Amino acid sequence: MNKRKTKITRNYLMHPAGSVLIETGNTKVICTAMIEKGVPSFLKEVDPPQGWLTAEYSMLPGAPNQRFKRERGKSNSRSTEIQRLIGRVLRTTVDMTKFPGFTIHVDCDVIQADGGTRTAAITGACVAIKDAFTNMISEGSITEDPFKEWIAAVSVGMVNSEAVVDLCYEEDFQADVDMNIVMTESGKYVEIQRTGETKSFSDEELREMLKEAKKAIRQLIKFQKRLYEK
Numbered sequence: 301m302n303k304r305k306t307k308i309t310r311n312y313l314m315h316p317a318g319s320v321l322i323e324t325g326n327t328k329v330i331c332t333a334m335i336e337k338g339v340p341s342f343l344k345e346v347d348p349p350q351g352w353l354t355a356e357y358s359m360l361p362g363a364p365n366q367r368f369k370r371e372r373g374k375s376n377s378r379s380t381e382i383q384r385l386i387g388r389v390l391r392t393t394v395d396m397t398k399f400p401g402f403t404i405h406v407d408c409d410v411i412q413a414d415g416g417t418r419t420a421a422i423t424g425a426c427v428a429i430k431d432a433f434t435n436m437i438s439e440g441s442i443t444e445d446p447f448k449e450w451i452a453a454v455s456v457g458m459v460n461s462e463a464v465v466d467l468c469y470e471e472d473f474q475a476d477v478d479m480n481i482v483m484t485e486s487g488k489y490v491e492i493q494r495t496g497e498t499k500s501f502s503d504e505e506l507r508e509m510l511k512e513a514k515k516a517i518r519q520l521i522k523f524q525k526r527l528y529e530k
Contacts, residue, residue, distance in 0.1 A: 304466045306420075306520060308427055310527055318431030322424030325468055326414035331424035333432035335441070336403045349400035351446075353429070355387035357421060359410040365469075382418045383408070389422055389451060389482045389490045390429060398446035404432060415469040419453035419480055423520055426451050427527065450485040452520035456513040458501060463508045465516040477501045481513040485521050 304325035313319040318333035339352045357379050359368045371379060386408060394404075406429060408421035429447070436442045455467045457475030464471055472478060476499050482490040494506075 303464075304468065306423070306523060308424060308523070308527060310427065310431060316428070316432075317435045318428035318433075320424045320427045320431075322420050322427075324416055324420045324423075324466060326412060327416055327420050327468075328410070328412040329417060329420045329424055330407075330409045330411060331421060331428045332407045332409075333425070333428040334405045334407070335432060335436060336405060337401065339401060339403055348397050350396040351399035351402040351404065352396065353387065353391050353394060353404040353406065355383050355390060355406040355408065355425065357383035357386055357408045357410075357418070359413060359417070363410045363413040382421070385418060385491065385493075386422055386425060389453070390425060392490050393426065393448050393451045393484065394429065394433075395446045395448055398444045399433070399436065399442050402436075402441065404429060413469070415467045415472045416455045419455050419466075419482075422451065422453040422482060423524070427524055450521045450524050451482060451490060452517045452524065453480060453482040453491075454513050454516045454520065455480050456509045456516070458505055458509065463505070463512045465512050477505065477509070479509055479513070481510070481517065483514060483517045487514070 307323040309321040312321040316332040316334045320331050322329050343350060343352055358371055361367050361370050406425050408425055410417045433445055433447050454465055456463060456465045456479050457467050458477040459471050459475050479494040481492055
């Protein structure tokens with residue numbers, strides 16, 4: 301079951317090479333992709349030359365129902381874990397040899413939180429980097445599109461013995477099991493994060509959650525692709 305609607309607004313900000321506002325239910329995340337000349341030192345001697353993609357994630361103080369302390373200088377452990385996840389899964393969907401000498405900085409800023417912020421950030425950021433590469437090609441910075449395939453992410457959990465997709469905060473709080481699933485357009489899993497919140501879960505429950513998550517992700521990827529239909 302999936303009750304929440306998703307809306308993605310492209311070119312949300314003026315300056316980034318790619319920027320979107322993604323709204324999933326009451327959760328809202330601004331995802332930007334900005335291009336910087338140069339790569340980290342560990343890539344400078346790599347043959348063949350390649351680029352790099354990295355991500356940062358943060359939550360504004362007014363995003364949750366109680367003030368979130370602003371992160372200054374150093375992310376907290378939750379933000380660090382989430383931004384590593386975002387960067388890791390986005391790198392699987394790009395060919396970094398096709399933008400050598402450039403770093404793509406992806407920033408995901410939660411402006412309103414009601415569950416599923418990390419999964420919304422991944423789904424929105426995928427659109428932002430697609431637009432960034434399109435702009436790089438049009439400007440002549442690169443000649444080939446590094447974008448390999450779409451990815452999207454969704455949360456799913458067992459709430460009152462029922463598999464619920466894209467959990468809001470209240471449902472997440474009630475869930476016995478909570479999972480975050482990242483999957484490609486070709487149907488391959490990029491990452492699965494699962495936790496038994498209050499109890500363990502069976503093979504049957506796991507299969508049901510994966511089934512519902514896969515169905516929802518396919519819908520999200522269709523939605524991503526429709527953004528480019530003329």
